[in-house]
Amino acid sequence: MGALAEVEPRAFRQALGQFATGVAVITAQAGDGSAIGLTMSSFNSVSVDPPLILFSIDRKAFSLQAMTEAKGYAVNILGRDQEHLSNKFAKALGDKWAAVEHTLGHMAAPLIAGALAHFECTPYAHYDGGDHVIFVGRVVRFSAYPANEPLIFFRGAYRGLQGTERSPEWPLPMHY
Ligand SMILES: Cc1cc2nc3c(=O)[nH]c(=O)nc-3n(C[C@H](O)[C@H](O)[C@H](O)COP(=O)(O)O)c2cc1C
Structure with a gap:
């Protein structure tokens, strides 16, 4: 592979899809009291002391500004049976919250029922990530439900740990 200017975006996205998340x-x-929700595969752990996590949001996401202004947010790790929620929260401007069972956590961030884990965070840092903004959150509370199976995303398709493959509902223009 040559200089960075030669990176072909489609091939690059495809290669990134080799990393299962x-x-x-x-x-x-x-700020207006409405609930925000975005599907993210860019979540990762960062630090134990202090407890930090990260994810990166596309600069084109409608919720980006509200997310940068939020005084707190929550990460909801989806289970294998929550594929429909992944599709729902990946549709910009949709009615994302209709019939989504949840409670309110730190700074009123919604905690989605049936998630594998919740991480409630206060904003720690925002970094430039090119066409994305990198959010680092400091975890103030968490819960985990280890009995459930995770939803896996690999090569642009949903899978379970057993390897059964299903395409997402939403045609994604990105590498996620
Ligand atoms: C499996 C999956 C993973 C995604 N991961 C990300 C991500 O890491 N960062 C991102 O900005 N968008 C990601 N998206 C796309 C956003 O969920 C989508 O653009 C969403 O509509 C943004 O919401 P908004 O535009 O209403 O703010 C992902 C979508 C899917 C289906």
Whole structure:
């Protein structure tokens, strides 16, 4: 592979899709009191002391500004049976919250019922990530439900740990 200018975006996205991830929904309460939710595969752990996590949001996401202004947010790790929620929260401007069972956590960030784990965070840092903004959150509370199976995202398709493959509902223009 040559200089960076020669990186072909489609091939690059495809190569990035070789990295299997889980699927999370990032949630927060916007300044106007409405609930925000975005499907994210870019979640990762960062630090234990202090307890930090990260994810990166596309600069084109409608919720980006509200997320940068939020005083807190939550990471909801989706289970195998929550594929429909991944699709729902990946549709910009949709009615994302209809019939989504949840409670309110730190700074009124929604905690989605049935998630594998919740991480409630206060904003720690925002970094430039090119066409994305990198969010680092400091975890103030968490819960985990280890009995459930995770939802996996790999090569642009949903899978379970057993390897059964299903395409996402939403045609994704990105590498996620
Ligand atoms: C499996 C999956 C993973 C995704 N991961 C990310 C991600 O890491 N960062 C991102 O900005 N968008 C990601 N998306 C796309 C956003 O969920 C989508 O653009 C969403 O509509 C953004 O919400 P908004 O535009 O209403 O703010 C992902 C979508 C899917 C289906």
